[in-house]
Amino acid sequence: MATATETDAMYRAVALSARALGATAPNPVVGCVILDPSGAVAGEGWHRRAGGPHAEVHALLAAGERARGGTALVTLEPCNHTGRTGPCAQALIAAGLARVVYAVADPSPVAAGGGQTLRAAGVDVASGLLAAEAEAVNTAWLTAVRKGRPHVRWKYAATLDGRIAAADGSSRWITSPQARADVHRLRAESDAVVVGSGTLLADDPHLAVRGVDGAVQPLRVVVDTRARTTLGARVLDDAAPTLIAVAEDADTAHLPGVDTVRLPPGDDGGLRIPALLAELHRRGVRSVLLEGGPTLAGAFVAAGAVDAVTGYLAPALLGSGRAALGRAGIRTIADALRLDVTDVVRLGPDLRVTAVPTATQES
DSSP, X not given: OOOHHHHHHHHHXXXXXXXXXXXXXXSOOOEEEEEOTTSOEEEEEEOOSTTSOOHHHHHHHHHGGGGTTXXXXXXXXXXXXXXXXXXXXXXHHHTXXXXXXXXXXOOOTTTOOHHHHHHHTTOXXXXXXXXXXXXXXXXXXXXXXXXXXXXXXXXXXXXXXXXXXXXXXXXXXXXXXXXXXHHHHHHHTXXXXXXXXXXXXXXXXXXXXXXXXXXXXXXXXXXXXXXXXXXXXXXXXXXXXXXXXEETTOOOTTSTTOOEEEEOBOTTSSBXXXXXXXXXXXXXXXXXXXXXXXXXXXXXXXXXXXXXXXXXXXXXXXXXXXXXXXXXXXXXXXXXXXXXXXXXXXXXXXXXXXXXXXXXXXX
């Protein structure tokens, strides 16, 4: 059973892990706090980038000899394999840790087994402490391991009557500067930002992160079946990498030097969403922020590929105009995609509502 000191240290480890959101793909975000034998904090660290030292290594370096006989609190089971870095389970054993507590078991068949290795070496091991909190921060990587595709968060901004644009097509700005700044935070925490060609042609979005210090720019992805993107599009500047997904028979001669991928058609005339996600997963993307319009959002919902929804709701009414969600393969109320609200926050005059599919409807 964990002590109050260990619980406090795990809360700190969870907070540390969140510092690297958007920067570690294809690796997880992980935090670690090491307590010396008296229970005082001896060192802490977090995994900062793929290929760099893991959280446990940073914490061990900070703790030095004070780690011997102490306790390590880690948000994810210490890895048990040698990749670009060595196995953290062995590093903890070598440092003389007496106890290791981790929040979430590693579901990866490659890296799992660290807990067993630690126990075999005589280390006292416990798991499950603040598992829900640690999993919430690391949900993108965990989803990618479990489902073999990136975690997808659909983000939209709408009026209280669900309109994302007025009857004349105008949409800037529905929400406040505070809400728009929060969107840049979401982008900074994502590996890829995805829009459709309709959004690209209507708004010419830039999609890069602004106003977030130290942000790793996400991959900008345009789902453009007929390759209507032009070289003058802002998304093709050098602020961040960009990928254009097109149909297998699309003419891309007008896009020399642009990174494109050809994908098979879906049932709705667009591109197959599972094929798109498989390609992004192959490229190391573990978290996707879907910013596309109602048509693309509907295609993702129909494909069962929305893991979270973040809606920014402005206290305004339009009465007509584009709805937030297009055709999603839902015909009756019984087929509605039911969600559990996990968070409601006020941002200036607006509300940010976050929800996830109910457990019975998760794909």
